[in-house]
Amino acid sequence: MDFIYIIAGLVLLFVGGEISLRGAIALAKKLGVSPAIIGLTVIGFGTSAPELLVTVKAALHGQPDLAIANVVGSNISNILLILGVGGLICPLVCEPKALRRDGTAMVLAMALLTGLAMTGWIVFWQGAMMLSALVAYLVWSYYQDKKQDNTAELHEKETEEMQNVPENWFVISAFILLGLIGLVGGANILVIGAVNIATSFGIPESVIGLTIVALGTSLPELAATAVAAMRRHTDVAIGNVVGSCLFNVLSILGITAMITPLEIADDIAHIDVWVMMAACLALGPLLLKDYKICRWDAAFLLVAYFVYIGSLAFRIPGLMS
Template structure:
């Protein structure tokens, strides 16, 4: 049953998220809300909703390893798996002007996460600060792009990926939102329940399950968007989506979860995974600053690196690092 729960959660999360975001985008456009606002709020929050629900449920159920592992693992999967898959279909070329600012903010958010995590606990007041920084980021992004100081094409292209319902009846739009919300909440519950049970049966730590199975499951909405965009020749959307998702995962997901319940940082994540996430994040900076294309060769390296990272988790990080059991 645990495997059934896990699979059901992995299926429900991306399907529910896609329906929810598509319905919300259609509703926003019917109400005359600016596509830029929709991109910065509805799409950004909607595609990160699976991580949020999973993290809050895991933290409330006393599984901080899954909560923190989900964010760290999702950010790593976003960079290595999603960009790798998208660039394998169609090489990614980006305009440095369109991603440099958000890329630097992603690095700053990652650095903030590392500094806060080193204390071993992220309390409620720090979660509140992270949420305040997120609001400031969204408002600043809207001001810059609406005033023409930064190009908005990347954000607007993200909206196009969710416009399938904009001409449908109101009942279909509202139904998609409600069903999507139910799917995300139910999928998150099943995913966390199944993952915790499997970890106990296999004797694998909750951190490992959070960093791999759960992180992959919650990253499927971003993966679906990236692959669909690549097929349509919009592979650059994948880079903007990954950068935005990583910022939201740290500031919104961790921030909101910490406000609900203070987050303990598991020792393994402090020793290894936090630094792995930081290293993979820094790999993107030269690409974004120079506009260097992510070709199929680089895509292959990204995918191999993700496979290697996942294998390390199951071999045992402590065994590889030579850390005695129980430390």
């Protein structure tokens, strides 16, 4: 039953995230919000909604390892797995100015999380500062986009990726409501299944969070990146990942820490956040050499991801003995 819970939870998270995101985009269009702002904010928050629900749920139920591992694991999956898959579909070329701005913000956010991990805790005031930093960044990005047509165009392309959004007010409301129900329900049963499996098999919650839960909550980003790559909107594929990593750290951990203090386990603090930081820094040279991820680069990212996932087996008691 626990495996069924996990599968059902992942399906509900994916479907709920997709439906609520399309409803949110439709609502923003109805309210006259520009496509650039929809791409920058609504899609950014929307694709991170599964991570937010799972992280908050795990933290409130006294599973901080699962909560932190979900965010750290999602960021590792975003960079190594999702960009790897996208780059194999089509070489990913990015817009230089958008990359310098958003990429720098992503590196700073991950460096902040790495520093906080060394203290062992993320508490209310730190969470508030993280969320405030994200709001300030979004406001600044909005005014920068108004000045620079190329970055605004990138966020407009992000909105174009989400086609077939409803136009009727009743349908829009239904999309948002059903999507939120799917997200909440999916997060609930996914956490229950993951924790039960971790307990029954003696697998640390951090390992479950870094693998099954992290990959499952990253499905919206994987789908968005794959679709963007197939449509040759390769700058959108990179933008989805960079934006998601930024939101994961500043909004998800920020909001969760404001609800309840988050304790960071030693293995996550001393291993996984550094893997996340290394993946982030390795992405820089790959992109900055010619502002693209070629298929060889993508293969390197995928190999690195599977090596990392394989290394987690050493943390399972008795498995490698």
